[in-house]
Amino acid sequence: GENVEQHPSTLSVQEGDSAVIKCTYSDSASNYFPWYKQELGKGPQLIIDIRSNVGEKKDQRIAVTLNKTAKHFSLHITETQPEDSAVYFCAASLGGTASKLTFGTGTRLQVTL
Amino acid sequence: DTGVSQNPRHKITKRGQNVTFRCDPISEHNRLYWYRQTLGQGPEFLTYFQNEAQLEKSRLLSDRFSAERPKGSFSTLEIQRTEQGDSAMYLCASSFSLETQYFGPGTRLLVL
Numbered sequence: 017g018e019n020v021e022q023h024p025s026t027l028s029v030q031e032g033d034s035a036v037i038k039c040t041y042s043d044s045a046s047n048y049f050p051w052y053k054q055e056l057g058k059g060p061q062l063i064i065d066i067r068s069n070v071g072e073k074k075d076q077r078i079a080v081t082l083n084k085t086a087k088h089f090s091l092h093i094t095e096t097q098p099e100d101s102a103v104y105f106c107a108a109s110l111g112g113t114a115s116k117l118t119f120g121t122g123t124r125l126q127v128t129l
Numbered sequence: 130d131t132g133v134s135q136n137p138r139h140k141i142t143k144r145g146q147n148v149t150f151r152c153d154p155i156s157e158h159n160r161l162y163w164y165r166q167t168l169g170q171g172p173e174f175l176t177y178f179q180n181e182a183q184l185e186k187s188r189l190l191s192d193r194f195s196a197e198r199p200k201g202s203f204s205t206l207e208i209q210r211t212e213q214g215d216s217a218m219y220l221c222a223s224s225f226s227l228e229t230q231y232f233g234p235g236t237r238l239l240v241l
Binding site for chain 2: 020022050052057058059060061062065105107111115116117118119120121122
């Protein structure tokens with residue numbers, strides 16, 4: 017089955033700096049890659065997603081890039097703010113009827129003042 | 130609010146007892162998913178429904194676990210004869226066909 021690896025496990029940045037989280041996946045047939053933000057005691061919230069027919073997608077301070085050849089995708093957060101502090105998860109899905117998500121192990125992002 | 134709702138939010142039970150969780154998906158979402166999340170890990174897929182049909186079950190879903198979605202709306206997840214290893218956050222998500230999965234707040238289970 018699909019396997020998703022995520023790095024780093026923890027990331028500390030100063031407010032205003034950029035943060036980058038990287039994921040790799042194993043199944044070349046995966047075609048949908050969402051990113052979720054999870055705050056303490058809450059369920060994951062979708063922040064951005066990308067499909068395999070797109071190389072990059074941006075939404076304000078958040079962007080995701082996808083390299084299908086390398087089976088690699090990354091989350092970029094610019095101008096970080098303290099409220100960005102949370103655990104971020106990448107995920108991959110084969111799509112279609114096999115739409116279950118396989119998650120990475122998470123990255124704890126700490127934005128310091 | 131029309132998001133995914135889950136009840137109860139917290140459940141403490143003794144080993145060997147049965148527990149049941151409920152998930153109410155976003156209205157008109159035909160797919161409903163259950164995931165389990167242990168501390169420090171990402172959510173792991175358990176099972177999913179399209180309307181009332183259970184289409185896939187993970188190997189994580191032992192015989193003690195059963196899920197239903199009788200009318201294609203809300204779903205229940207029952208764990209029989211709970212074990213300490215069942216302690217986790219149980220997350221429900223819903224989607225409309227192949228689109229984005231939206232998660233509920235989860236039910237945190239503690240088995241003593």
